[in-house]
Amino acid sequence: MRFGKWVGGSIGWWVGGPIGAIIGFAVGTFFDNSEVRVGAEGYQPQSAQDGFKVSLVVLVAAVMKADGEVKKSELDFVKDFFVRNFGVDATRDAMLMLRDVLKQDVSIDDVCRQIGQHLDYNTRLQLLHFLYGIGKADGVLDQRELSVIERIAYAMGISGADMSSTKGMYYEDINSAYAVLEVSSTASDDEVKKAYRIAAVKYHPDKVAHLGVDVQKSANERFRQVNEAYDKIKKARGMA
Numbered sequence: 345m346r347f348g349k350w351v352g353g354s355i356g357w358w359v360g361g362p363i364g365a366i367i368g369f370a371v372g373t374f375f376d377n378s379e380v381r382v383g384a385e386g387y388q389p390q391s392a393q394d395g396f397k398v399s400l401v402v403l404v405a406a407v408m409k410a411d412g413e414v415k416k417s418e419l420d421f422v423k424d425f426f427v428r429n430f431g432v433d434a435t436r437d438a439m440l441m442l443r444d445v446l447k448q449d450v451s452i453d454d455v456c457r458q459i460g461q462h463l464d465y466n467t468r469l470q471l472l473h474f475l476y477g478i479g480k481a482d483g484v485l486d487q488r489e490l491s492v493i494e495r496i497a498y499a500m501g502i503s504g505a506d507m508s509s510t511k512g513m514y515y516e517d518i519n520s521a522y523a524v525l526e527v528s529s530t531a532s533d534d535e536v537k538k539a540y541r542i543a544a545v546k547y548h549p550d551k552v553a554h555l556g557v558d559v560q561k562s563a564n565e566r567f568r569q570v571n572e573a574y575d576k577i578k579k580a581r582g583m584a
Contacts, residue, residue: 357395357458357461357462361454361458362451362454362455362458363398363399363402363455363458363459366402366445366448366450366455367398367401367402367441367444367445393555393556393558393559395462395463396463396467396470396471396555396559397430397434397438399455399459399463399471400471400474401438401441401442401445402445402450402455403455403456403459403471403475403496404422404442404474404475404478405442405445405446405448405450406450406452406455406492406496407475407478407479407489407492407493407496408422408446408478409446409450410479410486410488410489410491410492411486411488411489412488414446415481417481417483418478418481419439420481421477421478421481422438422439422442422478422481423435423439425474425477425562426438426439428561429558429559429561429562430558431558452492452495452496452499453495453499455499456496456499456500457499459471459500460499460500460501464554465501465502466546466551466552467552467554467555468500468501468502469502469506469510469546469547470552470555470559470562470563470566471500472493472496472497472500472502472506472507472510473510473513473562473566474562475493475496476493476510476511476513476514477514479493479514480514485514490511493511494507497510505526506526506546508523508526509523509524509525509526509543510566511523512524512573513566513569513570513573518576518577518580520573521572521573521574521576521577521580522573522577524543524569524570524573525539525540525543525570525573525574525577526539526542526543527539533581533583536574536577536578536581536583537583540570540574543570543574544567544570544571547563547566547567547570548563548567549563549564549567551563
């Protein structure tokens with residue numbers, strides 16, 4: 345049976361609304377590792393991990409379709425990400441779900457509105473970080489992909505500064521390093537140091553600890569990029 349065994353009843357906030365319409369009840373073993381409780385409302389997950397995974401699959405599909413072509417490099421990137429962060433079994437089911445979602449039209453605004461209502465800000469930032477990675481999987485952030493990601497970010501309630509910061513993590517030049525720290529290139533050394541401290545707190549892996557150790561692996565990469573941006577600026581300025 346596709347996606348492993350079926351789970352009856354209500355299994356999370358994503359079952360209703362546009363996301364539920366997209367994925368139906370085809371979630372099966374994708375969430376077998378989650379703790380669930382049974383009550384009058386049916387099955388409910390104890391954590392936000394399941395909502396994060398479902399949201400990720402749906403948004404990834406929207407970005408992959410943005411340039412009119414689903415590239416093997418993008419599929420490989422998604423598969424590798426899920427293997428590293430969620431394991432082989434979850435990856436198998438996620439890729440099956442993605443295959444089906446790619447065949448459907450995704451109403452970005454409606455989906456993101458639902459995500460914004462149920463996932464906290466740091467979780468949404470983590471989703472955005474991965475979406476930029478998908479866009480860059482083939483080596484280039486296509487303008488159509490960038491437009492879709494930007495639309496997703498705003499629809500999820502991500503600030504323009506945080507969007508620019510996350511985007512800057514996927515570029516190598518010094519201007520992108522400043523963007524990651526959300527500070528101007530004309531800022532003083534003290535202002536750069538202060539911006540780094542703020543960014544280090546904002547993007548610390550502990551901010552998504554409620555999503556479990558799997559998602560924290562990806563958050564560690566984002567945190568590393570913040571430190572690399574700071575080191576790049578320090579080297580360029582000769583800062584101690």
